[in-house]
Each structure stands twice: as structure tokens, then as C-alpha cells.
Amino acid sequence: MKQHHVFGETIFALSSGRLPAGVAVIRISGPQTRFVIETISGILPDARSALLRTFRDRQGNPIDRGLVLFFPGPQSFTGEDCGELHLHGGKAVVDAMLTALYSFEHCRLAEAGEFTRRAFGNGKFDLTVAEGLADLIAAETDSQRRLALQITSGVQTQLYASWRTELIRARALIEADLDFADESDVPGSVSDRVWPEIKDLANRIGRHVADGKRGAMIRDGYRVVIVGAPNAGKSSLLNVLAGSDVAIVSDEPGTTRDLIEVRLDLGGLPVLVTDTAGLRQTDGKVEQIGIERALQRAASADLVLALTDLSNPVEAHLPDVDECAILRVGTKADLVPAAKGHDLVISTRTDDGIAKLLAVLTERSSAAAGSLSDPLPTRRRHMELLLETCREINAAIEGTTVPIEVRAEYLRRASQSLGRITGDVDVEDILDVVFSQFCIGK
Incomplete structure (x- = not known):
């Protein structure tokens, strides 16, 4: 991203998100802010006080009626004179206001993060606070x-x-x-x-x-990888966890060739669940690439759900995964009686065991993230x-x-x-x- 780095210019931008909306907020920061606000609203409001005004362009044509606020520097977010124009959130209304702001000399549209960058440059906070x-x-x-x-x-x-x-x-x-x-x-x-x-x-x-691993986990997510032989029920489990059909489910072995991910919110923590290609010996180059990616992702996961079809018990071989990071799950429990040797037994068809699996995922991710008492x-x-x-x-x-x-x-x-x-x-x-x-x- 190329930054202008010219603090003498006045910048403006829509700060309230996608249009249309009930209200649109346009922010202004820089030395021209007072003049811009006075020209558009006809008055400079008292510091940090909202006034209901009719906004007009430089030719006196009305744009909209809304609230105007003024924050004199250095007691503002950026440390410069700042202003806010609260308008109706229609696209034509906002476009007309942005066009009016463009008409002022030394005023331009802000770039990504430029208001925050000016605040950093003016000593309002340091880089960690900006992040x-x-x-x-x-x-x-x-x-x-x-x-x-x-x-x-x-x-x-x-x-x-x-x-x-x-x-x-x-x-x-x-x-x-x-x-x-x-x-x-x-x-x-x-x-x-x-x-x-x-x-x-x-x-x-x-x-x-x-x-730092805990911080990264909270910020980026607790990583759960689903592995198992073809048709062990990996994609079916991912769909149940996601609450929608995000992965193709088929009786044909090797349907999943690449990594498919969904993000969950469990107990207030982000959990990233990844479905992978079925683990088996194969001569297919594309499928082999998918299997290699599955093993690589499993090796770096926080938790691996190793699925075994109870009706056709073929266990996945995970040479590079710590045994403590593996949760062995028996699937298709609705078809056969529960077998020993599994931490959990589930059925995605009847939802048996799914609530217990979610509880285990929530407990494991919460324990890994720990307390937020220390920075x-x-x-x-x-x-x-x-x-x-x-x-x-x-x-x-x-x-x-x-x-x-x-x-x-x-x-x-x-x-x-x-x-x-x-x-x-x-x-x-x-x-x-x-x-x-x-x-x-x-």
C-alpha cells in the first residue's frame, strides 16, 4: 500500500460501512476541517457537540439534512482537527457529499488506515495499540x-x-x-x-x-483437523459442525481432494475446523497431493479428530502427530454397536454424540487459550x-x-x-x- 504521508492535506472517508444504511458517517481530518465544516454546514459547532444542519455544496445546493460534529486537535482521535458528518445512508446522498468534499483544495479521499496512521504519527498511541x-x-x-x-x-x-x-x-x-x-x-x-x-x-x-501461542490461537483460531480413511464420515461431520452443506458427501471414496475449512465460535473462542482428503494408498496424483496436504495440516494442528468408520474399521496412520493431540472418534454408530478403543462415538445421521464432541472441542480450546489476565x-x-x-x-x-x-x-x-x-x-x-x-x- 502506497501512503501519501502528507499530514498537511485534509482527508475524508465514509467510515460507517456498506451502503445503503440508515445512517452514513463521513469523517474528516486535517487543517482544512474547520473551513470545510463551516462551508458545508454554515456554522462551526461547539467542540464535541452535535448540531442538526442542512448540508450544502459550494454552490449552495442542498445535499441532505443531518448532524455535524467538530473535534479540535489535539484532543481528537488523529490529534488534528477532525469532523464528522452524519447523513442518511443512501448511495446518492453519500456520493453527493464526497463530491462536495473533493471540491475543496488540498482535500482528498483517505487511504486504508490513514486516520489511525495519523493518530500514531501524532503520538496518540503506539504501534501495538494501533494493531x-x-x-x-x-x-x-x-x-x-x-x-x-x-x-x-x-x-x-x-x-x-x-x-x-x-x-x-x-x-x-x-x-x-x-x-x-x-x-x-x-x-x-x-x-x-x-x-x-x-x-x-x-x-x-x-x-x-x-x-505467544495462546495469543495467536485466540487471534487466529484453535486449529482442529479431521482425518480418516475414505468414507469415514469426515465431510458429514464437517457439515454437521458447520450447520450447512459445505463439503460434498458421497459414497464414492476419495471425494474430498483438497482442504475445506469452516470457522466456529465455541464458548467465545474461534475454532477453525478443516476437512481433509481420505488417507489411503493411491496412484492418483491429485488425490495423493490431497493426502500429503492432509498429513501436513494434521501435524501442525492443535487437535486432530481421527475418524474410524465402525462398520469398516480402518484406522488412519498419523506418524508425525503427537498422540496427546489426537481424539479418536468412531463414526456411523447408528449402523453398528459401539466398539472399544475410541474416545468418542458419534453418528452424524442421528446426531448421537455430536453434543458431547462439541463440548470436548469447547473444553480443549478453552484450556489451550487459557486466561486473558496477562498481556x-x-x-x-x-x-x-x-x-x-x-x-x-x-x-x-x-x-x-x-x-x-x-x-x-x-x-x-x-x-x-x-x-x-x-x-x-x-x-x-x-x-x-x-x-x-x-x-x-x-
């Missing part, structure tokens, strides 16, 4: 909403800032030790007291990184920079044979990695990626 806002908008389940809301509160920012402060303080003590090494009144080595504290910090960051890293970008921070700190701790100046440099690089998470250090190369995830008007 939290994007996650809040995209949240589909309650756990995703709560996690995103936690991030937007700034707890993640505070945690990383405190760690960075510890690293900067440690570097200061080491450098002071170097500067005053020849002074007779400096008792002992100050830097010797730093390393136990740095080791403790490394352990805390390591535990936080380990929690969690939620993005791959965070995880990579946290791992980089850990590597630099550990290099400093273990570098007992290298000069102290080199160990101090490791700590400086560690603090830089933390700073890149929040946007305090050299993040221009990732800003376009972060803000491109927003919709137009945010």
Missing part, C-alpha cells in the same frame, strides 16, 4: 474482542516499555563502570550486579514468548522481535569472554528490538504493512 484497534475491528468472537480490547488499553505497551527501561538502565550502569574504571573511589564493579537482573529479565521475556503477544511481528530480543540478551549474558563493550552493544540491540514492537525505533519499513490491514475510513 489492537485493527484486531478489535476484525474480532468475530468474544475472546478476540477481549484480547484486542486489552491491547488497546496499552498494557502491552507498558510491559514492553518497562522491559526496555530495564535494558537501558543496565547499559547505563555498564557504561558508567567503563567510564569510571580507573577511579579509586568506585567500590568494585557496578556492572557485576547487572547480569543477575538481566538474566531474570530474559526469563520473563521467554515466558512471555511461550504465551499476550498476538502477532508474528511481535514474536519475531521478542525472540530477537531474547537472542541479544542471551548473547550478552553468555559473552563472558568478550569485552564488556561488546556485551553492552548486545543489550543496546535488544532494547532496539523491543522499541521496534511499539514503534519507538525505526519502524518506517513496517508501517505500510500494519496500517494496510485497516478499512478505508479508520
Whole structure:
């Protein structure tokens, strides 16, 4: 995404979603905001107060009648003068207003995420909070909403800032030790007291990184993969879980050739369920590719539902899957008596055992996600920079044979990695990626 990066321009956009709608909200931000509002509504309302006005274009032609609000900077979302025009949500009405806004000099349509990017550029919040806002908008389940809301509160920012402060303080003590090494009144080595504290910090960051899997799970979903021999009932189970026919069900073996996914909301957590190709020996190239993909997806799943047709018991061989991640499910229980050796027995024809299976999925996913009481890293970008921070700190701790100046440099690089998470250090190369995830008007 190419950004203009010109804060002197005034931007505007429809921020209320797809038309038609009952109400449409157009946001404006930038130095021309006051003039635009005065011209279109005939008056500049008091700060943060709504006025009912007739909106007119620059030729005086009426566009609509609605509410106008003004938020003077820096006490606004973007830190600039901002305004909102609340109109009727018809396409012709909105098009007429956008055309009127285009007629003002130095006014243009905002790009994706540009309002939020301006807020970040004006110091209203840091990069993690901006990412939290994007996650809040995209949240589909309650756990995703709560996690995103936690991030937007700034707890993640505070945690990383405190760690960075510890690293900067440690570097200061080491450098002071170097500067005053020849002074007779400096008792002992100050830097010797730093390393136990740095080791403790490394352990805390390591535990936080380990929690990153939980954050990713809440954000992206608990991954459940259905495997089994052909005609074991995999697609039938997926359709029952989805509540609709998303997969083809046929008596012909090998019907499913590729991965089919559905997203569920179980207990407020996102659960991603994947149907896969039947596992068997085959000479068909297309089917073989599907089987290889099935085994790969199963190896990376949080939970594997290994289905066995009780009327034709052929078990799936899963060499790369941890046994603890496998739930063995007997299917077609309406055709034969229940057999031993299965964790659950179900019938998609009569729905027997389906409620129990859903309860197990809800329990497993909730246990894996854990509590949201502590801030969690939620993005791959965070995880990579946290791992980089850990590597630099550990290099400093273990570098007992290298000069102290080199160990101090490791700590400086560690603090830089933390700073890149929040946007305090050299993040221009990732800003376009972060803000491109927003919709137009945010």
C-alpha cells in the first residue's frame, strides 16, 4: 500500500460501512476541517457537540439534512482537527457529499488506515495499540474482542516499555563502570550486579514468548483437523459442525481432494475446523497431493479428530502427530454397536454424540487459550522481535569472554528490538504493512 504521508492535506472517508444504511458517517481530518465544516454546514459547532444542519455544496445546493460534529486537535482521535458528518445512508446522498468534499483544495479521499496512521504519527498511541484497534475491528468472537480490547488499553505497551527501561538502565550502569574504571573511589564493579537482573529479565521475556501461542490461537483460531480413511464420515461431520452443506458427501471414496475449512465460535473462542482428503494408498496424483496436504495440516494442528468408520474399521496412520493431540472418534454408530478403543462415538445421521464432541472441542480450546489476565503477544511481528530480543540478551549474558563493550552493544540491540514492537525505533519499513490491514475510513 502506497501512503501519501502528507499530514498537511485534509482527508475524508465514509467510515460507517456498506451502503445503503440508515445512517452514513463521513469523517474528516486535517487543517482544512474547520473551513470545510463551516462551508458545508454554515456554522462551526461547539467542540464535541452535535448540531442538526442542512448540508450544502459550494454552490449552495442542498445535499441532505443531518448532524455535524467538530473535534479540535489535539484532543481528537488523529490529534488534528477532525469532523464528522452524519447523513442518511443512501448511495446518492453519500456520493453527493464526497463530491462536495473533493471540491475543496488540498482535500482528498483517505487511504486504508490513514486516520489511525495519523493518530500514531501524532503520538496518540503506539504501534501495538494501533494493531489492537485493527484486531478489535476484525474480532468475530468474544475472546478476540477481549484480547484486542486489552491491547488497546496499552498494557502491552507498558510491559514492553518497562522491559526496555530495564535494558537501558543496565547499559547505563555498564557504561558508567567503563567510564569510571580507573577511579579509586568506585567500590568494585557496578556492572557485576547487572547480569543477575538481566538474566531474570530474559526469563520473563521467554515466558512471555511461550504465551505467544495462546495469543495467536485466540487471534487466529484453535486449529482442529479431521482425518480418516475414505468414507469415514469426515465431510458429514464437517457439515454437521458447520450447520450447512459445505463439503460434498458421497459414497464414492476419495471425494474430498483438497482442504475445506469452516470457522466456529465455541464458548467465545474461534475454532477453525478443516476437512481433509481420505488417507489411503493411491496412484492418483491429485488425490495423493490431497493426502500429503492432509498429513501436513494434521501435524501442525492443535487437535486432530481421527475418524474410524465402525462398520469398516480402518484406522488412519498419523506418524508425525503427537498422540496427546489426537481424539479418536468412531463414526456411523447408528449402523453398528459401539466398539472399544475410541474416545468418542458419534453418528452424524442421528446426531448421537455430536453434543458431547462439541463440548470436548469447547473444553480443549478453552484450556489451550487459557486466561486473558496477562498481556499476550498476538502477532508474528511481535514474536519475531521478542525472540530477537531474547537472542541479544542471551548473547550478552553468555559473552563472558568478550569485552564488556561488546556485551553492552548486545543489550543496546535488544532494547532496539523491543522499541521496534511499539514503534519507538525505526519502524518506517513496517508501517505500510500494519496500517494496510485497516478499512478505508479508520
